[in-house]
Amino acid sequence: MNLPVILIVAGAILAFALLVILVGGPSAGKAKTRRLAMVKDRHAASTEAVVAAQMRKTIQSGRAGDSSLTNLLPRREELEKRIRRTGKNWTLTQYMFATMIVFVVATGAMLVVRAPVLMAGLVGLLLSLGLPYLVVGMTIKKRVAAFNSRFPDAIDLLVRGLKSGLPVTETFQVVSQELPGPVGEEFKGVIERIRIGNTMEAALQESAEMLGTPEFQFFCITIQIQRETGGNLAETLANLSDVLRKRAQMKLKIRAMSSEAKASAYIVGALPFFVFGVVWTVNPSYLAGFFVEERLIIAGIGGLIWMSIGAGIMAKMISFEI
Known part of the structure; x- marks a missing residue:
């Protein structure tokens, strides 16, 4: 058996071993801490404690697919945030598994064509680190572009709802139901966070951090300033919609x-x-x-x-x- 075949088999065995570790259950220490937190939440009396417990359960359920090995990643929170920004139901474990698959396949393909071992390893490493990151980045960019293209329409819908006498939260609900895609999903998330006890400013700011786009940040600042100083919110949002449309036109020209x-x-x-x-x-x-x-x-x-x-x-x- 020649060297390329041995390396391919060894890489496949290593990937399988890492997969077994990835899908393994959480550690006993973390399980104990989680059980203690559940006991405290069960006997919580204040409303704030109940809301915090509910949010904690939601976060833990979202991370149920991750394993203990992902805790060893540097800057794990930023990588998880980046994956969530895609709007897909991807997990950090799946991201790591995709990275290993790309490394094994790319390195094996280079060895099959009789490339040097050093070259095969470098190409496999570069592709395994760059390709999943590039796919996630392209997915985020596509989702943000789809959001920005429909966001002025959402603001126009908010303006019509405010002029008809609806409160701001009700207009958010209308936007989440009428506009499909990323715009409706983000406004639906804002409504859900407000319902579990967050303020409107905090709910909007969380969506702004998740999207990472200046357009939605402008919207959050407009809402916050209007709630602090007062004024005609419908007219302010109408001006913001016009500015965002002109901004999109300038981007296309550039x-x-x-x-x-x-x-x-x-x-x-x-x-x-x-x-x-x-x-x-x-x-x-x-x-x-x-x-x-x-x-x-x-x-x-x-x-x-x-x-x-x-x-x-x-x-x-x-x-x-x-």
Whole structure:
């Protein structure tokens, strides 16, 4: 049995072992702490304690699919928040399992085509770390774009409801029922948080942090200022809707003007890797020194560093703040 087959089998066994650990139950210490908290919640007398207990149960039920190994991740809370922002029912355990699958498949594919072990490991590591992160980022970006495209319509619906005499919370309920997609989901979440005892400002701010978009942050600030100072909320929201529509138009203009620079950046950045792949396919021995000789390895790493710096500079040049 040759070396690539051995490495593939070893990677599959390692992935299976990690999967068994991932799907394992929680530790005994955490289970004991959770039981003590449940006993305290059962005998809680104040309304605030009951609400806090209910929120704690909701959070624990949402994390039921995660295992103890995910607690070892650095910045776990930020990664969980990023996964929740996708609007999908994905868990951190599934994210880690997808990362392992990508590593095993990519490394095995590189070894099958007789690539060097170092190259196969680096490619597998880069793909396993980058591909799931990229998929999550694209899903978040798609959801935020869908939210921003329909958000002015939601504000117009709020304005019509306020002008007809409905309170703000009732107009939120109307928006959650009438508008499908991310807009309705977010307003539904706001209504649910208000019903369990949160203030309107806190419920809106939680959605704003989850979305991470300035458009909804403008809306939260408008609501908060109106509740503190008073005034015609319907007229203020109508002006905000007009501003958001003009902001979206400006973004489309900037995207059209910077599309040529983005295309050039993509071509220049992908060209060295494309040429390397073509030459490797035609004559692998010609580039084998990049994985053996120290001087060529240092030169290759230096080239990757300078390409990364150049890509960062080009990204900053075509990034515009509105």
